Amino acid sequence: MTTEIIGFIGLGHMGAPMAANLVRAGYSVCGFDLSEAARAQAQADGVRIAIDVQQAVQNATIIITMLPAGKHVISVWKELMALAAPDTLLIDCSTIDVENARKAHQMAAEHRLLSIDAPVSGGVVGAGAGTLTFMAGGEKAAFERAAPVLAAMGRRIVHCGDTGAGQAAKICNNMILGISMIGVCEAFALGEKLGLSQQALFDVASTSSGQCWALTTNCPVPGPVPASPANRDYQPGFAASLMLKDLKLAQAAAASAGATTPLGAQAAQLYNLFNAIGCGNEDFSGIIRMLRGKENKQ
Ligand code: NAD
Numbered sequence: 384m385t386t387e388i389i390g391f392i393g394l395g396h397m398g399a400p401m402a403a404n405l406v407r408a409g410y411s412v413c414g415f416d417l418s419e420a421a422r423a424q425a426q427a428d429g430v431r432i433a434i435d436v437q438q439a440v441q442n443a444t445i446i447i448t449m450l451p452a453g454k455h456v457i458s459v460w461k462e463l464m465a466l467a468a469p470d471t472l473l474i475d476c477s478t479i480d481v482e483n484a485r486k487a488h489q490m491a492a493e494h495r496l497l498s499i500d501a502p503v504s505g506g507v508v509g510a511g512a513g514t515l516t517f518m519a520g521g522e523k524a525a526f527e528r529a530a531p532v533l534a535a536m537g538r539r540i541v542h543c544g545d546t547g548a549g550q551a552a553k554i555c556n557n558m559i560l561g562i563s564m565i566g567v568c569e570a571f572a573l574g575e576k577l578g579l580s581q582q583a584l585f586d587v588a589s590t591s592s593g594q595c596w597a598l599t600t601n602c603p604v605p606g607p608v609p610a611s612p613a614n615r616d617y618q619p620g621f622a623a624s625l626m627l628k629d630l631k632l633a634q635a636a637a638a639s640a641g642a643t644t645p646l647g648a649q650a651a652q653l654y655n656l657f658n659a660i661g662c663g664n665e666d667f668s669g670i671i672r673m674l675r676g677k678e679n680k681q
Contacts, residue, residue: 390443398449453483520548612666620666
């Protein structure tokens with residue numbers, strides 16, 4: 384039985400079910416969120432709730448953060464620097480910019496704390512089912528200590544390299560996903576104009592060189608893949624607003640690293656437009672309707 388005691392900050396759509404899975408795995412977990420609704424949901428799922436960050440991490444040997452963006456992580460981690468005992472392991476599972484991820488690691492190292500960045504893929508469904516993929520960055524010792532805890536919330540855990548490597552892997556992967564989804568949508572829109580049935584295009588492309596996750600798992604037209612959000616009027620799924628967030632992070636990273644990512648830039652612009660016309664809450668595959676010139680929610 385593990386002796387690790389976990390403080391969990393950020394009990395939103397992802398954090399609450401992740402914390403609940405840790406409780407199910409036998410960990411002692413105490414959580415905090417600024418939102419009352421989030422606290423109530425986590426409590427209903429079996430998570431012990433604290434009145435503030437300080438109480439949540441009081442006896443913690445491992446502290447997990449699952450927050451919206453880099454500025455929230457830096458602000459909470461600054462608070463943690465004064466609260467965490469030496470050798471406490473900090474794990475940030477949020478998706479944030481590489482620069483702030485590295486800054487957070489540096490703060491932790493200066494305070495003799497271990498740290499890893501460990502963003503996830505798999506969404507709310509994966510968080511609930513405990514089937515997330517974790518992409519981790521940080522020192523080997525920190526990763527090895529985190530691994531059993533991550534395994535209680537996920538199915539696949541990859542050590543991607545040094546500090547920030549988890550965030551780098553996450554935004555590179557999601558840049559591929561954003562670009563490939565737009566490619567699949569354009570192909571269906573073109574096929575329709577050419578009188579090709581959606582099923583015929585799917586049958587060919589899904590077993591040919593056009594094969595990709597955006598086509599075979601998250602197919603943007605209803606029918607060929609019954610579980611894809613297109614069959615539920617594009618209810619997420621993976622919200623387009625989150626895809627836009629990740630594409631913007633990729634563009635910021637590309638600018639600071641001097642990488643040339645013209646298709647990533649184009650994908651960010653198209654998802655920006657899709658959000659601007661009021662579709663940010665749709666699954667990101669819903670962009671096919673905009674590409675056909677049919678979607679406008681305002
Ligand atoms: P969310 O907005 O539902 O949850 C974030 C929570 O953080 C909120 O409940 C908010 O009240 C809380 N919070 C903010 N500042 C705080 C503070 N100072 N102290 C305590 N709590 C604070 O977001 P989410 O969907 O759970 O996503 C969390 C992270 O995971 C994001 O970085 C997101 O990009 C990433 N992510 C989300 C998904 C998804 O499908 N939702 C998938 C992969 C990755």
